[in-house]
Amino acid sequence: MAYDYTPFEYVAPPGLTATEPRHKVAIVGAGPIGLAMAIDLALRGVASVVLDDNNVVSVGSRAICWSKRALEIFDRLGVGTRMLDKGVTWRVGRNFHGDDEVYSFDLLPEEGHKYPAFINLQQYHVEQYLVDRAREFPDLIDLRFNNKVVGHDDRGDHVRLEVETPDGPYSIEAEYYIACDGAGSATRTRMGLDFTGQTFEEQFLIADIEMEDSPFGDEDVPERWFWFDPPFHPGKSALLHMQPDNIYRIDLQLDPGADAGEEVKEEKVIPRIKAIVGDKPFRFDWLSVYKFRCIKLDRFVHGRVIFAGDSAHVVSPFGARGGNGGIQDIDNLGWKLAAVLAGDAPRALLDTYDEERSHGSAENILNSARSTNFMTPKTPIKALFRAEALRLAHDQPFARKLLNSGRLSLPCSLEGMALQTPGSAQVPPGSAMPDAPLHGPDGDSWLLDEVQGSFTLVGFGDVILPDVPGLRRIGINHRADYPCFIATNRHALRRYGDGRTYLFRPDGHVCAVFGNQPTAAEVITARDRALGADLPQDDNEETAA
Numbered sequence: 404m405a406y407d408y409t410p411f412e413y414v415a416p417p418g419l420t421a422t423e424p425r426h427k428v429a430i431v432g433a434g435p436i437g438l439a440m441a442i443d444l445a446l447r448g449v450a451s452v453v454l455d456d457n458n459v460v461s462v463g464s465r466a467i468c469w470s471k472r473a474l475e476i477f478d479r480l481g482v483g484t485r486m487l488d489k490g491v492t493w494r495v496g497r498n499f500h501g502d503d504e505v506y507s508f509d510l511l512p513e514e515g516h517k518y519p520a521f522i523n524l525q526q527y528h529v530e531q532y533l534v535d536r537a538r539e540f541p542d543l544i545d546l547r548f549n550n551k552v553v554g555h556d557d558r559g560d561h562v563r564l565e566v567e568t569p570d571g572p573y574s575i576e577a578e579y580y581i582a583c584d585g586a587g588s589a590t591r592t593r594m595g596l597d598f599t600g601q602t603f604e605e606q607f608l609i610a611d612i613e614m615e616d617s618p619f620g621d622e623d624v625p626e627r628w629f630w631f632d633p634p635f636h637p638g639k640s641a642l643l644h645m646q647p648d649n650i651y652r653i654d655l656q657l658d659p660g661a662d663a664g665e666e667v668k669e670e671k672v673i674p675r676i677k678a679i680v681g682d683k684p685f686r687f688d689w690l691s692v693y694k695f696r697c698i699k700l701d702r703f704v705h706g707r708v709i710f711a712g713d714s715a716h717v718v719s720p721f722g723a724r725g726g727n728g729g730i731q732d733i734d735n736l737g738w739k740l741a742a743v744l745a746g747d748a749p750r751a752l753l754d755t756y757d758e759e760r761s762h763g764s765a766e767n768i769l770n771s772a773r774s775t776n777f778m779t780p781k782t783p784i785k786a787l788f789r790a791e792a793l794r795l796a797h798d799q800p801f802a803r804k805l806l807n808s809g810r811l812s813l814p815c816s817l818e819g820m821a822l823q824t825p826g827s828a829q830v831p832p833g834s835a836m837p838d839a840p841l842h843g844p845d846g847d848s849w850l851l852d853e854v855q856g857s858f859t860l861v862g863f864g865d866v867i868l869p870d871v872p873g874l875r876r877i878g879i880n881h882r883a884d885y886p887c888f889i890a891t892n893r894h895a896l897r898r899y900g901d902g903r904t905y906l907f908r909p910d911g912h913v914c915a916v917f918g919n920q921p922t923a924a925e926v927i928t929a930r931d932r933a934l935g936a937d938l939p940q941d942d943n944e945e946t947a948a
Contacts, residue, residue, distance in 0.1 A: 721809030
């Protein structure tokens, strides 16, 4: 394969020879979600131990499409710029029916954003960047490779974990256990928890090929191309993405009931690839077959055990909702868990992780299932609808929006949920923050750089912000004794409204909106609500660690 899968070093853990002090957080799984969780907590001063049964990054490109919102979160974690520099940036998608292009879309038609709509970057690069970043926190992140968790027991005030290593077994205790061990989660299996949802019979072949000459043609434009009934794969669907290092992802729909073991044999795949790229030389980098699954746990929080990423929910890959949804899980969970461990919030705040991210994954599943059902209709009526939509899309603009090749990932709204203070605005409470360029005394900046990571009160235009202890304040287009910025090209004022005040949560979601002169009491009430002050409390619960 093109990537150098250098193993990470195994180090004998201290638990083999002595009882370890109780850990704050144990994270099981060192994929993108588990590593991001550890880094998020470390940025908040919370120590964790990360346990993985392997010692290399994921084999194969796996998740390759990273959305704007995920990139903004990765930026806060310290790897966003590195991902952007390496990744292939794209924003245009094209849908074809047969030989004809019938519909195209631009996912980010306006300027003034730090990150693009999407980049393509193989998962193994993302994991390596996250490992490198995690190692910058040696006192807060304990990375343990070749440490396989084989058992765990939730004891009410902590979780006990049983771990196997090349040197033998040992056990540790942690106040919280975060299961980031993927779609085949051993944690979930041990607990007897089942996914609910839909598994589709249809299968797709992934072929990652390395080639110098681009299949996109002479221009080599990085775009997303999707075909319905292409001449090179009649009666089925196909997808093409460009990746770094001259790697191209091709997805091909397979016949119903196809044998996955047979479909990945090179002698069977080569003619299919040649039908797409012609006589251009290529080399296989990775081959895999996958089924569509749109499934999730009914609950993500089970006592002291919390599920995130694919261990909690799985979606089909069209729409780029799997890895991106998992990173948004971490963004939602990290600040809440840190607040609970610090004694700044009740344990009930963790239940809002379940509420908000169950909602987000349900939205992802809904969109993913709709895409799958359009690509592979299950009834004669649905097949007729698809056929007519494709026929009309050639010359009828209204029909083009009916074509569903995977509605691409967007952050979900949390409007109306427990932590948000009701209100109306251009960006209503519950929305993920739109970014905007700023200029300050130290030069150019971005709104997301100034807001993400802590509770932040932002005044747009002519406003007066109260001083609330422990709360960061910034001003846009006004002067005050706190950090103030100019809205470059007025993007920030257009997106948020002139004369409005927004309170942002640490994950960049709006939790309250005020006029131009909010009182300290109003802001404190909204902030405390976002920390769970209005949630039902257990009289016996311990909020502090």
